Amino acid sequence: MRAAQAGAAVARARFGGETRRFAHAGVDFTTDADLEAERAIRSVLAAHRPLDAILGEEFGASGASARRWLVDPVCGTLNFAAGVPLFAVNVALEIDGVVAAAAVADPIARRVTWTDGERAWQRPDPGVDGADPDTHIEPSPSSTLVTVNLESDYPAAIGTRLLIDEEFRSRFSPRCFSTTLALSWVADGRQAAYVTGGDLRGSVHWAAGIALCRAAGAVVTNLAGGALHTGEHGLLAAADAETHAQLLAALESATRHGR
Structure with missing residues (x-):
């Protein structure tokens, strides 16, 4: 938690000010604030767990250990750089490939x-x-708020199809949101569900938010209702079994009508 707080302190101090941008692939980019926040997180981890490995969004992998920290210093960089106050700092501890603890700072x-x-x-x-x-x-x-991530790389464009599906819109109030801050809102009851496509295995973006939803008692599966990271990719995190079943039906309907 101290690592996430350290990153959040940097992001908060830099928010609204000038930042330098560094281009990634396509329209993606990072900023010097992302780099500074990850350095702050790594500094805390190095001080308290010097033998642990780290996988960071900005500086990549370091160390070799069964204990590995997954770090996304600013989840929602586009929002951050545009002055939109919707972004998060994600830190998760993975032990032998399984997330054992996590923190998402707002x-x-x-x-x-x-x-x-x-x-x-x-x-x-x-x-x-x-x-x-x-x-x-x-x-x-x-x-009844459901966040649908339209930035995912799911090839069937399920997010777009879901948004225009009548059955989905009759039951839920969709929102489009990029950062996994929204997963913490599913965990704490402010949103009913979160839907995204893509292969999320071992991702610094998703590990912390998924762990929060699971620990809070949300129903967490892939988009076909199976175990996460198996078979059908993607993520469906729902507040309860009824919401999960309704969303699975809406996903099936959206997929069927989109063919």
Whole structure:
């Protein structure tokens, strides 16, 4: 958690100011704030777990260990660079290929959603006046809000098809959102579900958010309702079994009508 907080402090301090951009493939880019945030995260990890391996979005892999930290220093760089306050800092601990703990920091809201692998919690930043201690969180379907990631590389464009599917729109209120900050909102009950395509295995972008949803008690599967990272790719994280079943039906309908 301290590592995520360190990255969030950098992102918050840099937000709204000038940043240097460095181009990646296509329209993707990173900024010097991303680099600075990852350095801050790595510094905390090196101080407390010097023998652990790290896989970071900006600086790649370092070290060799069964314990590996997955780091996305600014998840939602486009939002961050545009001055849109919707981005996150993701840190997850993977042990022998299985995520054992994770934290997603919201730098602007100044809170961290985290899990020890058993349950999920939220903690305000230490600097927030009157901050409550850790609060246990759990999912809720009541908002009917469902985030559909349109930036995924799922070849069937399932996100676009889902948004125009009448059955889906009759039951849910769709939102389009890129950063996995939205997964923490499924975990804490503010959103009913999250849908994305793509192969998410071992991804620094997704590991922390998926771990939060699982620990909070959300139903987490691939887009066919099977085990995550098997067979059909993609992610469906839903607040409860009923919401999950409704979304599976909507996904099937959207896929069928899109053929």
